[in-house]
Amino acid sequence: MTIRPPLTPLAESLPSTVPFVGPETQERAAGRPFRARLGANENGFGPSPKAITAMENAAHHVWKYGDPESSDLRAALAQEHGVKPENIVVGEGIDGLLGLIARLYIEPGTPVVTSLGGYPTFNYHVVGFGGRLVPVPYSGDHENLEGLRDAAFAEKAPLVYFANPDNPMGTWWEADEVQRFIESLPETSMLILDEAYGETAPASALPRFEPDRPNVLRMRTFSKAYALAGMRCGYAIGEAQTIRAFDKIRNHFGMPGITQAASLAALQDKAYFQETLKKISASRERIAAIAAANGLASVPSATNFVAVDCGGKAIAEAVMQGLLDRDVFVRKPATPGLDRCIRVSVGPEIEMDVFEQAFAEALAAAHNQR
Amino acid sequence: MTIRPPLTPLAESLPSTVPFVGPETQERAAGRPFRARLGANENGFGPSPKAITAMENAAHHVWKYGDPESSDLRAALAQEHGVKPENIVVGEGIDGLLGLIARLYIEPGTPVVTSLGGYPTFNYHVVGFGGRLVPVPYSGDHENLEGLRDAAFAEKAPLVYFANPDNPMGTWWEADEVQRFIESLPETSMLILDEAYGETAPASALPRFEPDRPNVLRMRTFSKAYALAGMRCGYAIGEAQTIRAFDKIRNHFGMPGITQAASLAALQDKAYFQETLKKISASRERIAAIAAANGLASVPSATNFVAVDCGGKAIAEAVMQGLLDRDVFVRKPATPGLDRCIRVSVGPEIEMDVFEQAFAEALAAAHNQR
Structure with a gap:
């Protein structure tokens, strides 16, 4: 057996799991880049x-x-x-x-x-x-x-x-x-x-x-x-x-x-900041509108993302997977009660367009699976 | 007495001392910038x-x-x-x-x-x-x-x-x-x-x-x-x-x-890297030459700095202070045996020129104090 310098008992006991897998890791696994990066609550409107x-x-x-x-x-x-x-x-x-x-x-x-x-x-x-x-x-x-x-x-x-x-x-x-x-x-x-x-x-x-x-x-x-x-x-x-x-x-x-x-x-740069806040607000509204157009509610949000209520855990997981399969990066909560949602970050119109189409497809595919 | 959430006993026991004071802090205290920044073993030749x-x-x-x-x-x-x-x-x-x-x-x-x-x-x-x-x-x-x-x-x-x-x-x-x-x-x-x-x-x-x-x-x-x-x-x-x-x-x-x-x-950028190594080597030699011109030895160095042997702790401290007073940022070891030296980082010729003059002045002033 290989002898190694001992980690502390605490360090030894810790799991190797990490809080989040990076989208780059997912892109490398898929062999292609995401078309829309809406999963990490980043701000695709960019900095000042x-x-x-x-x-x-x-x-x-x-x-x-x-x-x-x-x-x-x-x-x-x-x-x-x-x-x-x-x-x-x-x-x-x-x-x-x-x-x-x-x-x-x-x-x-x-x-x-x-x-x-x-x-x-x-x-x-x-x-x-x-x-x-x-x-x-x-x-x-x-x-x-x-x-x-x-x-x-x-x-x-x-x-x-x-x-x-x-x-x-x-x-x-x-x-x-x-x-x-x-x-x-x-x-x-x-x-x-x-x-x-x-x-x-x-x-x-x-x-x-x-x-x-x-x-x-x-x-x-x-x-x-x-x-x-x-x-x-x-x-x-x-x-x-x-x-x-x-x-x-x-x-x-x-x-x-x-x-x-x-x-x-x-x-x-206060002026740019105020413009960004308007874009974030408008993008939240667009995500909610996309959800509504597909018959789904979303949770009112004060952040730069929107939790879209897919109605249940299984369907939400299927929708998220469907979005990932369509090269749209989103994440979702895993906790019972919250896990009925997917979490979609705000982003520029071009990414929202991609999301809009992919979401409708993913939702339809998820329903067809059931 | 104000009640506060308790730090861990270990955190509570730690001193507030920090390993290094930043040169910006020294500049703010002095009310003016350093003319030569040769104290933190940075590389003033800059990146590729x-x-x-x-x-x-x-x-x-x-x-x-x-x-x-x-x-x-x-x-x-x-x-x-x-x-x-x-x-x-x-x-x-x-x-x-x-x-x-x-x-x-x-x-x-x-x-x-x-x-x-x-x-x-x-x-x-x-x-x-x-x-x-x-x-x-x-x-x-x-x-x-x-x-x-x-x-x-x-x-x-x-x-x-x-x-x-x-x-x-x-x-x-x-x-x-x-x-x-x-x-x-x-x-x-x-x-x-x-x-x-x-x-x-x-x-x-x-x-x-x-x-x-x-x-x-x-x-x-x-x-x-x-x-x-x-x-x-x-x-x-x-x-x-x-x-x-x-x-x-x-x-x-x-x-x-x-x-x-x-x-x-x-x-x-291998070519730039090799050029930098030559500049660092030449600058080490120049620091040693400046020391020698002032009658001092320096420690052969494989780094991007040179320890200049001032002959004793008191004189080394006086020389460092003299350099700081002349807006030249250097540091020195504090440990007995090593504390006879000041530590001078390599740098561009223009900073070396500043150091050369300030060092001679600081050394002379340190000797006059004794």
């Missing part, structure tokens, strides 16, 4: 041309390590949100920051409250640090705030995860409900309020920032509304003392200068 | 123009998440090094990969062998996971291979770190010595062979890759010879089973597509 110019300029300076403090970007974000730079930590996407949060708060056995069917990458990090997931079922298509709160108390959970707007259903709670939820939580529970889709939500869904509150971390990203998913830039807003804890463990030189420059330029 | 073009092109596609498998890059690296893609994991610089390695192998109290005065970011990750550093003093200006081996056996250490060529001294061991060291280690010790400066070393310093050996991870980066420090792309080469373990914990969508594209283009 000013962000592209910023990247082209920054490409000439990549021999330098990026500023480890992301100083210019944090200053701009602080101004944007009415907080101080010391309330903000910038990291390699919300995904990267969720990993750091798990590391800060989770030991083997630590209970962590989240929604059953919520963001798989959060669960991946929780399990990766040995945490014990306490999943709370959705209430209908909404995350269940009372259930999350009750679980936080019952488990004395140091971490509670809640996405508003929600992924994978796209639903949202209004700010007053969210604020009541925040105030109802144990002081010893840190709420991870994932607002990856905050910019595409109605303003009425976003509570005011309270940078002095010690048990909330608000997560934002440049991946969605700003269309910089491939650059990996997210940030968390919280109490300065909480934010300082990230400095104990983060990869200080992990943020490329080109990413900082792109994010800053995207943030500053 | 083809890498810049690749970034300019990729900037138009950043709305997509990057391929989580870095498939094209890993295929090219596998060909380059005569291994298979499954022997390679790509990550956010060697720094990011070192953090993952620490997480895979270290629990609180785990002994980890490294050199006293070796790479601080490795130590940062070890301490960050509660590991117990077992530091082995250098032998002269070289890492002490016998001492590292003896410590690995005495401590039954699951991790041993060794940089070849070395940072901060720039020295190296020849491949046959390294190979003997590899073969002498316990089978239960994973050797982290950090070859961040491998490309700037004589070929005779690099052992052949042995992708089936279960207890060696070879670390490489695009930050140094390829001048892509700001893009954060490193990789580890090891046994496929070892490499698979990274998939259990890594941030799968953490590698920007633009970084993958830049690295691939840089790797493929």
